[in-house]
Amino acid sequence: MRLLQKTNRAYFLISATAFIIAGVVFYFVISFFFKDQLNENLISDIKVIEGTIEKKGILPNYYPFIEIREISGKSERSYKTIDTLIFDEIEKKEIPFRQISIIDSVDGKNYLIIARDTLLEEDDLLEAIAIVTGSVFILLLICLYFINRKLSLNIWQPFYKTMDELKSFSYDRPGFKLSAVSQTDEFKELNDTLEKLTQKVISDYQSLKRFTEDASHEIQNPLAVIQSKLETLMQFPDLKKDQAELINSAYAYTLRISKLTQTLLLLTKIANEQFPEKRSVNISELLEDKIKLFEDHISGKSLILKKTIEPECFLETNYFLAESLVINLIGNTVKHSIEGGIINIILNKSFLEISNPGAPLNVAPEKLFERFYKINKSSDSLGLGLAIVKEICRLNRWEIKYKYENDLHKFTVKFRVFIS
Amino acid sequence: MKILIIEDEKELVGTIKSFLGSEGFLCETACSYFEAEDSLSAYNYDIIILDLTLPGGDGLDLIKLIKERNKQAGLLIVSAKNSLDDKVKGLDMGADDYITKPFHLAELNSRIKSLARRRHFEGASELIFNEIKINTDSSEAFVNEKIIDLTRKEYEILVYFIVNKNKVITREALAEHVWGDNISCVDNYDFIYSHIKNIRKKIEINNGINYLHNIYGIGYKFSEK
Numbered sequence A: 001m002r003l004l005q006k007t008n009r010a011y012f013l014i015s016a017t018a019f020i021i022a023g024v025v026f027y028f029v030i031s032f033f034f035k036d037q038l039n040e041n042l043i044s045d046i047k048v049i050e051g052t053i054e055k056k057g058i059l060p061n062y063y064p065f066i067e068i069r070e071i072s073g074k075s076e077r078s079y080k081t082i083d084t085l086i087f088d089e090i091e092k093k094e095i096p097f098r099q100i101s102i103i104d105s106v107d108g109k110n111y112l113i114i115a116r117d118t119l120l121e122e123d124d125l126l127e128a129i130a131i132v133t134g135s136v137f138i139l140l141l142i143c144l145y146f147i148n149r150k151l152s153l154n155i156w157q158p159f160y161k162t163m164d165e166l167k168s169f170s171y172d173r174p175g176f177k178l179s180a181v182s183q184t185d186e187f188k189e190l191n192d193t194l195e196k197l198t199q200k201v202i203s204d205y206q207s208l209k210r211f212t213e214d215a216s217h218e219i220q221n222p223l224a225v226i227q228s229k230l231e232t233l234m235q236f237p238d239l240k241k242d243q244a245e246l247i248n249s250a251y252a253y254t255l256r257i258s259k260l261t262q263t264l265l266l267l268t269k270i271a272n273e274q275f276p277e278k279r280s281v282n283i284s285e286l287l288e289d290k291i292k293l294f295e296d297h298i299s300g301k302s303l304i305l306k307k308t309i310e311p312e313c314f315l316e317t318n319y320f321l322a323e324s325l326v327i328n329l330i331g332n333t334v335k336h337s338i339e340g341g342i343i344n345i346i347l348n349k350s351f352l353e354i355s356n357p358g359a360p361l362n363v364a365p366e367k368l369f370e371r372f373y374k375i376n377k378s379s380d381s382l383g384l385g386l387a388i389v390k391e392i393c394r395l396n397r398w399e400i401k402y403k404y405e406n407d408l409h410k411f412t413v414k415f416r417v418f419i420s
Numbered sequence B: 001m002k003i004l005i006i007e008d009e010k011e012l013v014g015t016i017k018s019f020l021g022s023e024g025f026l027c028e029t030a031c032s033y034f035e036a037e038d039s040l041s042a043y044n045y046d047i048i049i050l051d052l053t054l055p056g057g058d059g060l061d062l063i064k065l066i067k068e069r070n071k072q073a074g075l076l077i078v079s080a081k082n083s084l085d086d087k088v089k090g091l092d093m094g095a096d097d098y099i100t101k102p103f104h105l106a107e108l109n110s111r112i113k114s115l116a117r118r119r120h121f122e123g124a125s126e127l128i129f130n131e132i133k134i135n136t137d138s139s140e141a142f143v144n145e146k147i148i149d150l151t152r153k154e155y156e157i158l159v160y161f162i163v164n165k166n167k168v169i170t171r172e173a174l175a176e177h178v179w180g181d182n183i184s185c186v187d188n189y190d191f192i193y194s195h196i197k198n199i200r201k202k203i204e205i206n207n208g209i210n211y212l213h214n215i216y217g218i219g220y221k222f223s224e225k
Helices: A003-056 A122-154 A157-167 A185-234 A241-271 A283-293 A295-300 A319-336 A365-369 A385-396 B010-022 B033-042 B059-069 B084-092 B105-118 B152-163 B171-179 B181-185 B190-205
Strands: A066-071 A080-088 A093-106 A109-118 A279-282 A304-309 A314-317 A342-347 A351-357 A399-405 A408-414 B002-006 B026-030 B047-051 B074-080 B097-101 B126-129 B132-135 B140-143 B146-148 B168-170 B212-215 B219-222
Touching: A003 A066, A003 A093, A003 A109, A003 A122, A122 A157, A157 A185, A185 A241, A185 B010, A185 B074, A185 B097, A185 B105, A185 B168, A241 A385, A241 B171, A279 A283, A279 A319, A283 A295, A283 A304, A283 A319, A283 A342, A295 B190, A314 A319, A319 A342, A319 A351, A319 A385, A319 A408, A365 A385, A365 A399, A385 A399, A385 A408, B002 B010, B002 B033, B010 B026, B010 B105, B026 B033, B033 B059, B047 B059, B047 B105, B059 B074, B059 B084, B074 B084, B074 B105, B084 B097, B097 B105, B105 B152, B105 B171, B126 B152, B132 B152, B146 B190, B152 B171, B152 B190, B152 B219, B168 B171, B171 B190, B171 B219, B190 B212
Parallel strands: A304 A342, B002 B026, B002 B047, B047 B074, B074 B097
Antiparallel strands: A066 A109, A080 A093, A093 A109, A279 A314, A342 A351, A351 A408, A399 A408, B126 B132, B132 B140, B140 B146, B168 B219, B212 B219
């Protein structure tokens, strides 16, 4: 929820509660003062009537407001206050009245004097209060809304600008600077902190990148020396069989370490997003091309290749990574397929699916994508191919899935963005 | 033919120098940016091997210098694997070819010879080994002047062997040359064998001699004996 929405909601809830409480208090205060005033008026009316009776002996009768009756019985000089309902001929309904009565004795006669006046009808009062508080409430909300909007536009504007700039932040681009200028201390502090943080991220990233590259260079150089020395050693004309075998074994392991460091470096580079160049890659063409690379392996294992490749599938991605993904997936399939099995490759605009027959896995499928995971521990493979596939998918926001069904190992890469 | 090897790893330089020396190349070496600058200003070379990661300076800057001072030289750059930027930049700046480190000596030899052929330094696009002749312009192979029908891969393998004649070629180097280094995710080199078998057959059918010898599980050697 946006900040503006949040504050608006809080303002709304608080002021609504305040207005409801105010309305209730209003109601009681108004009706209290009103009734008090009414009582005073009625008593003064009675006093006037009493005066009139004493002076003029007239008994005015204005039903329902003033009623005077001669009664027998004792005079009791005390006011009686009651609320009553009286039917109104005009409004055709019963209307609440307050009446104050007194028994007065003039010239030995007792008179019951009743003075009445209409009470405010409860609904009318409630309605009036609701209208007043309601309209004030709505007015207040409108004001708050505009104030907030203005605040968020002006005061929060540098914040949103900073946010936008942060979104475009990439740690492989030195010289990142936040351009938003704010007079608000909090935002100034935020920008300063962010700037320090991003500088630190950039410099850490740069040194890490340099370290991995230097380290791999430092390892590759000695390996290159060993490899070249072993290749030179192999050239000796009177090499004996056991000597050749020793050299060959050392050579194979040298190549293996070499491959291992390169692959780890590649994984690090993918993780660090060091393959920024993207272009529209014809995946259909790339796939056909890479399948050709494996022709010899496929015929060597008497595999049958079935491909359903939709032509002209384009993906916006890094060419090298797309190539790496395809090679690793096909390589994995060819390697793990049983002799004479059928390899199925399907490509269309939304996914790439590669499947091969084989015995079911005895581990959790997600383990397959872990670094150095090998089904056959003694195998020469590095166990990094699928880890690379997973990293490339993560970087491209593609989805990689493994499924085992109908005796088939099935890998599916779901692409998200397509341009055609 | 004169080659300048610009590479900071002295041990590697030594091995490359003796390997290429045995192939008849005259090699000079430079182990730092400054040595390379000196050599490039003083002498002319036919082929320059340049490792882009050098102490004392950026190898890419040297390309500019080479293009100024040694325009006619064939330039082969050496970069770390996965360093695509360097590779692409180097080729854009006028390098003729690149090889990634670590490399097989046979591969380096093959690249240099192909560079030499492309620049016609030896005035020939023909590779000859006794009765076997290869025309690299038309990509045709002949045995006793009779054309033999090789597949693309068989042709590439044969060229690689003839270029590296009398040298032991490992299966790994051969696979990497013909199938690319990416293929190593399938760790099995059996598929090479059938191609070798076919080449032997096609040469022998035309009364050629089988020069392809197996070397103790290491690989092969193309030689008279």
